[in-house]
Structure formats: structure tokens, C-alpha cells
Amino acid sequence: MVGVKSVPSPAISADDRSHEVDHPSSEVAQFGADQPLRLDCGIDLTPFQIAYKTYGELNADRSNAVLICHALTGDQHVANVHPVTGKPGWWETLVGPGRPLDPSRYFIICSNVIGGCMGSTGPASINPATGKVWGLDFPVITIPDMVRAQAMLIDRLGVDTLFAVVGGSMGGMQVLQWTAAYPKRVYSALAIACSTRHSAQNIAFHELGRQAVMADPDWHNGAYADQGIHPHRGLAVARMAAHITYLSDAALHRKFGRRMQDRELPTFSFDADFQVESYLRYQGSSFVERFDANSYLYLTRAMDYFDIAGDHGGVLAKAFAGIETRFCVVSFTSDWLFPTSESRALVHALNASSARVSFAEIETDRGHDAFLLDVPEFFDISRAFLQSAGKARGLTGKND
Amino acid sequence: MSVQEVLPLNGLTAEQSGPFRADHLLVAEMVKPGSKVLDVGCGDGDLLQLLETRGIDGRGIELSREGVNRCVAKGLAVVQGDADTDLVNYPDDAFDYVILSQTLQATRQPKVVLENLLRIGRRAIVSFPNFGFWRMRLQLLVGGHMPRTENLPASWYDTANIHFCTIKDFIELCDAIGVKMERAEALDLYGRPLRLRLPWWVWNLFGEQGVFLLSRGQGK
Numbered sequence: 001m002v003g004v005k006s007v008p009s010p011a012i013s014a015d016d017r018s019h020e021v022d023h024p025s026s027e028v029a030q031f032g033a034d035q036p037l038r039l040d041c042g043i044d045l046t047p048f049q050i051a052y053k054t055y056g057e058l059n060a061d062r063s064n065a066v067l068i069c070h071a072l073t074g075d076q077h078v079a080n081v082h083p084v085t086g087k088p089g090w091w092e093t094l095v096g097p098g099r100p101l102d103p104s105r106y107f108i109i110c111s112n113v114i115g116g117c118m119g120s121t122g123p124a125s126i127n128p129a130t131g132k133v134w135g136l137d138f139p140v141i142t143i144p145d146m147v148r149a150q151a152m153l154i155d156r157l158g159v160d161t162l163f164a165v166v167g168g169s170m171g172g173m174q175v176l177q178w179t180a181a182y183p184k185r186v187y188s189a190l191a192i193a194c195s196t197r198h199s200a201q202n203i204a205f206h207e208l209g210r211q212a213v214m215a216d217p218d219w220h221n222g223a224y225a226d227q228g229i230h231p232h233r234g235l236a237v238a239r240m241a242a243h244i245t246y247l248s249d250a251a252l253h254r255k256f257g258r259r260m261q262d263r264e265l266p267t268f269s270f271d272a273d274f275q276v277e278s279y280l281r282y283q284g285s286s287f288v289e290r291f292d293a294n295s296y297l298y299l300t301r302a303m304d305y306f307d308i309a310g311d312h313g314g315v316l317a318k319a320f321a322g323i324e325t326r327f328c329v330v331s332f333t334s335d336w337l338f339p340t341s342e343s344r345a346l347v348h349a350l351n352a353s354s355a356r357v358s359f360a361e362i363e364t365d366r367g368h369d370a371f372l373l374d375v376p377e378f379f380d381i382s383r384a385f386l387q388s389a390g391k392a393r394g395l396t397g398k399n400d
Numbered sequence: 401m402s403v404q405e406v407l408p409l410n411g412l413t414a415e416q417s418g419p420f421r422a423d424h425l426l427v428a429e430m431v432k433p434g435s436k437v438l439d440v441g442c443g444d445g446d447l448l449q450l451l452e453t454r455g456i457d458g459r460g461i462e463l464s465r466e467g468v469n470r471c472v473a474k475g476l477a478v479v480q481g482d483a484d485t486d487l488v489n490y491p492d493d494a495f496d497y498v499i500l501s502q503t504l505q506a507t508r509q510p511k512v513v514l515e516n517l518l519r520i521g522r523r524a525i526v527s528f529p530n531f532g533f534w535r536m537r538l539q540l541l542v543g544g545h546m547p548r549t550e551n552l553p554a555s556w557y558d559t560a561n562i563h564f565c566t567i568k569d570f571i572e573l574c575d576a577i578g579v580k581m582e583r584a585e586a587l588d589l590y591g592r593p594l595r596l597r598l599p600w601w602v603w604n605l606f607g608e609q610g611v612f613l614l615s616r617g618q619g620k
Contacts, residue, residue: 326477328472329479344480347479347481348486348489351479351486351490352489352490352491354490354491356457356459356477357459357479358472358477358478359468359472359479359480360468360469360480361465361468361469361480362469363465377473380473381472384472384473384474384475385475388476
């Protein structure tokens with residue numbers, strides 16, 4: 001073999017990651033046998049825990065709570081330094097002092113989804129019945145299951161109605177599920193770069209990622225934790241493939257073109273000659289430092305199963321009939337994972353339900369990931385939507 | 401039906417208009433406070449903002465992405481959409497009023513759009529530039545070319561306005577599809593209502609634009 005390098009091994013030890021699984025460095029809500037989580041698959045999960053972060057204070061009439069729902073590989077560390085990677089919070093562009101979601105104004109909650117690996121119960125957690133890591137014995141979870149767990153969390157936090165539920169991608173799916181399942185508990189909903197159902201193409205990409213994980217000999221049919229190893233090569237490949245879908249042709253071309261990585265000429269090998277290859281390998285290897293392979297399987301599966309219309313006799317508008325929640329739907333022109341057409345279908349259904357909805361498509365070449373990046377028009381729209389809803393809700397803040 | 405049967409508004413004067421356009425004030429005056437309104441072709445949301453100050457629950461549809469995003473950034477409930485294709489998504493009786501302000505002439509199927517307005521809304525308010533206005537006629541008669549005005553500056557080859565009509569034409573369309581005309585108003589070049597009860601052919605000649613409050617006629 002000439003110049004073949006596999007994806008590099010992780011620099012952060014598996015211990016850092018696995019410690020967060022059961023003992024997260026954030027708040028944790030424990031739910032005992034008296035409060036099982038009723039899953040769509042028919043199983044009552046108990047006991048379980050939800051790891052979460054809060055920012056700001058709940059006001060006296062408990063009307064300023066905002067729930068942020070994270071995307072596939074996100075977590076509760078939305079606006080603080082990540083305990084494993086040491087990087088800034090994943091949505092500090094939107095959340096923080098002077099940002100559209102300012103903790104001086106709102107009580108902001110973000111929890112790790114059920115099935116995740118940053119402190120909420122998931123396949124990487126210890127199964128109390130066996131004393132061993134759950135692995136594939138963990139029940140398959142759905143987006144509605146995630147939302148049900150979040151509803152139990154906000155009950156625990158003493159919040160009845162959320163002023164806003166906000167999220168992008170898989171987070172946006174949770175936002176929509178919140179409005180469909182608990183319309184009275186959601187005053188306003190900001191659903192970004194998402195869809196009411198996962199498309200065949202998106203299911204196909206997820207299946208590719210899962211097969212990459214399962215093809216890694218270190219996966220051991222999901223029981224790798226018992227062997228003290230992690231299928232980081234398979235998970236890295238899954239992440240590399242997925243990462244391409246988060247970008248766009250134009251963004252990749254602008255960022256990398258055909259430029260070479262630290263060399264002038266091709267090496268005539270399978271080394272990472274091109275910058276784009278080197279970038280993807282880095283994305284893959286840094287991801288496996290902080291994410292559990294089985295959790296990736298479960299969460300992608302949850303997205304695949306998501307279909308709000310399917311849960312309402314095939315008619316999407318029925319899911320939102322009579323809803324009083326104020327909606328803001330945002331899509332990005334170059335997002336081919338959750339294209340504008342998906343948002344438009346949602347908006348049509350909301351119109352058919354006479355819901356109050358704003359819908360903006362934002363022009364950018366940065367693809368699906370645009371919702372996490374510095375896109376001023378997106379912030380202006382988010383800020384105006386939240387302020388207008390706040391005004392209607394009677395929230396006052398120092399920015400008014 | 402003729403315009404004589406329709407009472408003109410006890411309208412607003414241009415001096416009262418402040419920052420708002422005279423035709424917007426006229427439209428706003430036709431809407432009962434507290435009602436639910438859809439503004440089709442809402443542009444930058446100026447009319448919706450005016451309606452909001454009157455306690456009206458306003459929603460908007462706008463074709464241009466820039467217009468939509470400016471509206472949403474003002475906190476307005478506006479979606480990107482096309483009057484020709486997207487009105488079908490709204491259920492019957494969803495609104496008290498549906499407003500089509502200076503947009504009818506840009507739709508591909510004005511008749512279908514008008515029917516949809518009165519399906520979605522119990523009432524419709526439609527305003528449009530009157531192609532029977534004397535200056536239009538003069539340009540065609542004397543100049544021999546397609547009319548252009550301050551409000552309609554585009555040439556025939558790059559205008560979005562593909563279905564111009566006169567006040568007379570519009571009244572005939574309303575009659576043809578059984579739409580009841582509750583109130584009518586013609587505005588002069590400066591957006592001021594023609595105050596007098598005049599024969600329709602005078603309005604058709606001196607009105608620069610027409611503003612109509614419509615409801616469903618018999619049998620609808």
C-alpha cells in the first residue's frame with residue numbers, strides 16, 4: 001500500500017467522553033421509577049436522567065422560559081465552554097449578552113436529548129439492570145420521545161408555558177414536535193433549517209453513516225464498551241460523509257477550491273493532498289473525541305422516523321389545527337439537506353391551520369450549517385420575531 | 401352594478417396621512433378594528449404596520465425574498481409566497497379581510513385570485529392603478545406608446561404588470577363573478593379620494609387608482 005493513512009486516533013481520551021455520559025459537568029434531573037419515560041416503541045424507560053444547562057433567571061410570573069433544542073451532534077452546552085473539547089458553546093452567535101437570546105431577558109434551558117451521550121440517558125449510559133453499558137439493548141427512541149423527556153424536565157423546573165422553543169435541524173424537528181404535541185405550552189416557535197419529516201435522501205445519508213459505524217470491526221455489534229474500545233474509524237467516516245451534506249458545493253469551493261495541503265505537487269498517493277480532504281479528516285477525527293458511536297446510530301434513527309403528518313393521518317395541517325403558537329420558520333437558500341421546499345410545505349400547512357407564521361428564506365452559500373454560523377440577517381429576523389412575540393406576551397426587558 | 405350605487409367613503413385627507421401612504425390609510429379605514437387580515441403582496445409591510453397600530457391581527461404574503469425578510473425583521477407575520485399559486489393553501493373564511501393592494505395587475509389570473517380572496521376572506525379590499533385615467537389615455541392617444549407614470553415607471557417590456565384594467569373593467573369583472581361591491585373609492589394623482597358622487601365614467605377618467613371593498617354576492 002502506498003501512502004495510505006487511516007483517520008488519526010482521537011487526542012482526547014475515551015475517559016473524558018465516557019465520564020460525561022453518566023456524570024455530566026452540568027445540571028442533571030433524575031427521574032425515578034415513579035416517573036418513567038413512556039417511549040413510542042412501547043417501553044417505559046426507567047430510571048433515566050436528563051442533563052441540562054440553564055442561563056438567566058426565571059421571572060416571577062414564569063413567562064420568560066426559552067427551550068433550545070440541539071441538533072444531531074449538539075448538546076446542552078449551548079453558550080458555555082464545552083467540557084470535553086474546550087471549545088465555545090455551539091450557539092454563542094445566537095445566545096448570550098446582547099444576542100437575540102439574551103440571558104438577562106430570558107430563562108434559557110437547553111438539555112441533552114434522550115439517547116444522547118453528554119449526560120442524558122442513552123446507549124452509552126450504564127444500564128442499571130445489568131451494571132453494564134446499554135449498547136444496543138437501549139430502546140430505539142424518537143423525536144417525540146425526546147420532546148416528552150424535555151416536557152418532564154420543564155415540569156421539574158416549574159415551567160408550564162415556554163415563551164419560545166428554538167432549534168435548527170434536528171432541533172427544529174423537536175420545535176415542531178413541541179407545537180404538535182403541546183401547543184398550549186409553546187407561546188412561540190422558531191424552527192430553523194428543518195422539516196416535518198425526514199426525506200428519503202436524508203434517510204439514505206443516515207443509513208450510509210450507520211453502515212460506516214457498523215462496518216468498523218471495533219464496533220462489535222454495539223458492545224464495544226465492554227471491550228474498552230470505540231469504533232472511531234467508522235464513526236469518523238460517518239461524520240465526514242454527513243459533514244459534506246451540511247455544506248454546499250459553493251461553500252466548499254470558496255473555502256478550499258482544489259488547493260493542496262502543505263505541498264505544491266500531488267504525492268501520487270492516497271494521502272490528503274487536497275485541503276478539502278485534510279479538512280474532512282479533521283472533522284471526522286475531532287468528532288469521535290466527543291461523540292459515542294451508538295448514540296449516533298440512535299439519534300440518526302430518531303430523525304429518520306420523524307414524520308408529523310404520518311402521526312396525523314397523513315395530513316400535516318391536522319397536526320396544527322387551531323394552534324395559537326406564533327411561528328417563525330427560517331430556511332437557507334443553499335441548504336440541500338433541509339431545502340426551502342420543506343419549510344414551504346410546513347408554512348402551507350400552518351397557513352391552512354390559520355396559524356400566525358413568519359417565513360424567511362435567507363440567501364447564503366454556506367449550506368445547512370448556516371444556522372450555526374454568523375449570518376446577520378438570520379439574527380435580525382430571530383431578534384425581531386422574539387421581540388415581537390415578547391411584546392405580545394407582555395415581556396419587558398432592558399432592551400425595550 | 402355601477403359606482404353610483406356605492407357610497408364613497410367619508411375619507412381622509414392627504415394632510416392627515418402623516419408617514420403613511422394615502423391609499424394605505426384609506427384601506428385601513430375600511431377594516432374594522434380587531435379583525436383578522438391577510439395582506440397579499442404586502443411589500444415592505446407598511447400597511448401591516450399601520451393596521452397593527454389599529455389593533456388588527458395582520459398577516460402578509462410577499463413575492464420578493466427581500467421584502468419578506470424586511471417584514472419579518474420588523475416582527476410581522478409574513479411569508480414568502482405568490483398570489484397566483486399560494487392562496488389555494490388557505491382555508492375558507494380564514495380571515496375577516498383579504499387585502500390586495502396594487503397587486504391585481506401583476507397576477508397571472510386576476511379572476512381566480514379575486515375569487516380566492518373572497519373565499520379566504522369574508523371581505524376583500526382591492527386597489528389597482530386605473531388604466532382608464534385620462535393621462536394614460538392621452539399617452540396612448542397622442543403619444544402613441546404604452547403609458548408610463550410616476551407610479552408605474554416600467555417599460556412595457558420589463559414591467560411585472562401584465563393585466564392592467566380600468567375601473568370600468570374591474571366593475572364588470574365583479575359583476576361577472578357575482579361579487580358585491582360594498583364601497584368604492586377613486587383616488588386622484590395625489591392619492592386623494594375624489595370626494596363627489598360622480599358618474600362612474602368620471603371616476604374612470606379622473607381616478608388614478610381605484611380602491612374597492614368587496615364581499616361575497618348572492619349565491620356565493
